[in-house]
Amino acid sequence: MSESVDHDIYRLDHLQLPAHVHVRIGGDWRSGWLIGCDRQLSGWHGLVQYQDDGLPETTAWFPAEEIRW
Numbered sequence: 001m002s003e004s005v006d007h008d009i010y011r012l013d014h015l016q017l018p019a020h021v022h023v024r025i026g027g028d029w030r031s032g033w034l035i036g037c038d039r040q041l042s043g044w045h046g047l048v049q050y051q052d053d054g055l056p057e058t059t060a061w062f063p064a065e066e067i068r069w
Contacts, residue, residue, distance in 0.1 A: 012046060012064055013037060023048045024066045034067065035059070 012034070015021075019034045032050030039045075044064040052058045 012067060012069065013044065015069065019069060021046070021048060022068045023050055023062050024068075025050070025052070029068070034069075 012021075015034060017035055017037075021032055021034045022029045023032045024030075030050050030052075032048040034046045034048055036047035037044065038047075038061075042063070045061045046064065046067050047059065048062055048067065049057055049059045
């Protein structure tokens with residue numbers, strides 16, 4: 001029996017970096033750049049740079065379900 005594939009994670013994992021994405025922050029989607037990725041104990045995470053309201057650019061790790069391309 002084969003393992004099921006999470007297609008969202010598969011696609012995110014195979015993007016060429018940097019890649020333009022959207023990240024969910026506080027329920028809203030913001031534009032950003034996926035600049036890194038890592039498979040952590042809690043699952044796949046992407047390192048995203050994004051502009052936060054009136055603040056300098058922010059870089060943070062997000063789980064795959066919070067990232068869309």
